[in-house]
Amino acid sequence: MRRILLTMIASLAFAGAWAQGVTTSSMNGVVTDSKGDPLPGATVQATHKPTGTQYGVATNAQGRFYFPNVRVGGPYSLTVSFVGYKSHEEPDFSLALGENRNFNIKLAEESQTLEEVVVSGRADDVINSGRTGAVTNVSNETISRNPSISRALSDFTRLTPQAASGLGNGGTSIAGRNSRYNNITIDGAVNNDVFGLNASGQPGSNAGTELISLDAVKEVSIVVSPYDVTQGSFSGGGINAVTRGGTNDVEASAYFFFRNENTTGKTLGEDRQTQAPFSNKQYGVRVGGPIIKNKLFFFTSVELEKNETPFTVRLVPQAQLTAYGTSVPSTVSLISQEDAQQVKDYLVNNFDYDPGSFGAFTPTSENKKFFARIDWNINNKHQLTLRHNYVGATRDDIARTQTVLEFTNNGFVVDYVNNSTILEINSRFTPNTSNRFIAGWTTVDDNRDVSSQNAQGLFPHVDINLGSNRIIRAGGQRSSQGNLKSQDILQITDNFTIFKNKHTITFGTHNEYYKIFNSFVNRYNGHYEYGSLADFLGNTLNTSSSSTGRMRLAYSLDYFNDRFQAVTLGFLQTGFYAQDEFEMFKGFKLTAGLRLDIPFFLDNPNSNSLLAAEFGYDNQDLPSGQLLWSPRVGFNYDINQNGRLQLRGGIGIFTGRIPFVWISNQYTNSGATIGLLDIRGRDGKTLPLLSNGNRLLEAYFANELGVGIDDPAVTNAIETLINGTQPAAEVNLMAPDFKLPQVLRTNVALDMKLPYGIVGTVEGIVTKTLNEINYENINLTYPTTTIAGDGRPRHTTALANNKFNQILLINNTNKGYQYSITLQAQKNWSNDFYASLAYNYGQSRDVNSGTNTTALSGWEFNPTPGYSNRQYMSYSVWDLRHRVVGNVSYRKQWAPFTATTISVFYNGQSGEPFSYMINGDLNGDGATGNDLAYIPRSKGEIILVPTSASDLRTPDQIWEELNSFIMKDDYLNSHRGQFAQRNAARTPWENRFDIRFMQEFFHTIGNRKHTIQLTVDIENFANMLNQDWGRDYFVQFNTYNLLRLEGFEGANNTGRPVYSFTNADKAWQTSNLGSVWRMQFGVRYIF
């Protein structure tokens, strides 16, 4: 025990981290004689053949042996020998990632005949005593054969029945939870989008890159409910990938993949057009082999990807635009060349500033991925892995639509760099003790590169409104100056395992230290909005109340010392755990463990004394030191002890993380950091365009005071400004007792072997929310009245205290649950055939689905039927419902030199959930996007008016259209007389078939096989057969404005609400690119 404690203390000394990712496999078993009595002292030797890595042990007093932390994959051989008994060899088997393969080996005495030797090493990663919760293993074979155009990990996580994409804001939702609540590891290194600003929660996606070359990935394991307490940091699921390593044979591959608009289906509809031009090229090489045979191995891969998408919208002369009349082609801008040229000339001639081009431009995204790995068999007791993954990606971010023209120097480049180094040491100190140590250091830089914008010096952002929603943008992009994000992540994990008698006891610690840096000042360089081109060309920003002219300039409240007030946020989550895995009785294995996670916030936001004075909240009182306990119990019961029928399950608490942007909100929005100069509504005054770069604030006051920029009066004015009363600001806070998301999850599953090598599974998973994020606006009044017409609460005034805007408090709710029931049949790889078919039904409820990045949007866009601070539980945007997922792959070798592989993936699932909303602030809480619609039963229950003066419909006609819309929607029609429920409506069912054809040609020269693979990946194959098939439907932001609030019957928002309704066929849209087939050609050479 003392040694255990010492080990724990030693582990802690590494400081700063947890242990999450699964990177290895295990083997265990019992050796008995022919009577079933255990054979202590039998020698068990396992060999990982490709690397010659050997694992040897003698069985203990119970005849048991255990090889923890062995290499993933294989093939392995396992031999058992004992004096007086015939040796036995399991010649050829592989281990899946995270698998704990169980062997029951009976040795026959030397005198017995061979037939009496019984060995039951079960080559099955489904019926397996190490399995308790839902797990999906994606083997290297599956990765290489399944269709994948983007070559993303998500193309393989989707094989998990409980893991769905296409919900919420993207990403993979596991077990009905937020996609951001997964923990994604590669070789145990955290690879989440930990800050959380990337679309779909996937790191690097804003820069258009995957985080690792698929060629470097060996296997992927998706765990939904692992009762193994060494796994953590998720309340959704764990996605663990491990990389390839070198072997004794030199192996290499080079490849090239290509697609463009001609390998993509045409636009939908009657007048089908070729898609806008683009080209995507991926090419790379990987090579692995021995440095010292059986001892030291290397593996490396390099991959490059380039995506070019030229602008399709071009500017034409005014005369041509006029000639088009109302039939301007979609490829022609509604802004004339002359207008654009005038803007450019004016800036060049008067400010010596070239805003860049308004002509043809091809936004490009490029990424480079480099991976290197060393595996070192130090000796039979210790293996070391050291690997590094680098991803560098850039993407041009610039907009051109028919109504928006951004000059090229108004664009920026998303600049993303991710470096991740992992050191892993697996040790077996004695036959009964082993250790796994992982240390990782990851740095992520996710910046906006504005070097082209600022090449001529910092220039204000200029928006020129030309009318009819047309806008020209020039100058430095307003939200990109000093927009820098970086994350440094140190993680340390140590698991010490003791194998004693029937028990496998693990103690460990997993620690993650984050240093988050975030710099963001919107409108740092000033933001001019001109109401007309004439105002701009006259250099007179009309800021009168009758004009839309406006100038905004953000300034630091510590202006003379720190212009950006960047946030540095240190966060430490440290975790400790212990568990015992033991065979309670024959065939019944129990895993029981306890995990403790403790978060620490190491830096404070700026103090907001006004907040303390007015609300009694200390914004520096952070929820550090919460003790988050996660007890878990799992079991696996081989009911008949023959490996044909297995009951498994468990119950436990899982503690996850939240995106750090949710936390950093309260550092950036402390209300004591940034002020905003907002110049508008000044009758009789104009403002010239000031181009004084970093001294814009000085220039503004110099202009106002009529003095030079260096005049002391300017400094005095700024001091007065920053020390004076600031305009009411939004403040973000975390409750002092805020807890990271925690869920109680339980599952029960039955796995059974069916004829023809098929394994069937029935699995139920239930998750109950214990602590989930909730947003409360503590500066919101309590509603004192109700809305005549539907009875919901209404605020007569939104803000309780006018010294502040919204004050968003992040706290917890325990409302919410998810469940899923899964039926699955799968046939593992045999005879070059693999098939799997699964049906999953699940529901998910929550108070807030957590799809937003800021606290304000998390509150103000959360649909509510009344008081927005009240926690109404409803359906989640992650509410999956029905999903059918199938996967078939078959390889046929036609001749000694060629083979064909066809793989099909099918995904059919319920459409995405969405909410029927009211556009407008019905309940008077100050949020215009959070009021759910009341579904009227009859015409009398709703007051309708035309949408505009040109709307020729009568109220009766509008009602008829609205009524017809309601009748066509099953949800609305069946919920008349009720408030539309959040995320209760759904888009139609979606089907998708993806196919990969692979033709291989191979030839053996010497003892080396050379292979050329030609591949064609087709996503959404059904659309290729019929354009109506394979449609991808969506509702933007999962909300549809059924009605627009025009106002109320009476003065001061009294009386019944009055709505307008824009007639539509349906609430959802069809994604153009998501609904058409996409094809990618590839060629690969392997030796």
Place this chain on the structure above:
Amino acid sequence: MKNIIKVLILTLPVILGGCAEPDYPEPIPSVTTQSSRVLSFHAIYNEAGVDIQLDNNNVINTKTENNVIVKSPLLYGKSSGYLTIPAGPGRLLRYRETADSTLLLTDRYTSVASTNATTLLYQNFVRSGNVVVDTTNTLLRISDDLTAPEYGTAKVRFLNIALNSSLEAVIRVTDASANPAPTNSTAFFITTSTVLPIPAPVTSTDPNDPALPTSAPLQRTRKFNETSRTVPIKGNLRNSFSMTGFSVFNLPLSNGNQADTQFNVEVIKNDASGTVIVPAKNINLRGGKIYTLVLVGTDAVTYDLLVITHN
């Protein structure tokens, strides 16, 4: 151990049993509606009869003839009377020529429950910058306070919508004997251009009551689109503003609320010329009634003073 398994299996239906509908409040729907009233007044010179449509529905200014509902065209210088408009913003009042349904004007009206308003159809200038380039039909809405005046008084207001941006009109009111009258009226038309508050109405049964004003009838400069109340209106392109102020006009006590009292009303230019642009016009006022006097016309077309009777 079997018990543990049972518990785990039983957990599923227990939790699944909690899958009720979201915990939303019960709505309290209503079918009760409110309304406002709008009086439309036709002041577009040379324009023939006008029909009014509400929310794209049929003409709402109708009358019954021989038990049949027929259109009742709104004619120049006439009002529609107060029409009931369902309350709420975004109401569409369209004005079409009776003859051929040509659309004259569309009014997207915010109908505030329980309010009253007058909408005037008139001609106004189209300007480019400060230069008048054309004229166009347009709307002017003023809100009405239809609170009945006290016994023996009428409420009157003056509105200048003459198509002459330089015209500052002055009103002079005399009684039937050409005497400045009535001597017991409150300050109705004030001579000064300074905006003054309207004094509270003074009523008395004693003509010699010292509280009653004894000065000559007051006159007040009215600029274009300016009303007799205290709202300082500049320019002539105001299509909407709020004006509920009526001046209280005391009538001879003998007439009370029973009979009309005839007054002579002249409109003169507020300049040294003192040119009378609307010669003395007999206008009858009655106690308990509410009136708006509207100056219309141009230099080219005879100026006229039209009368809207609100109740």
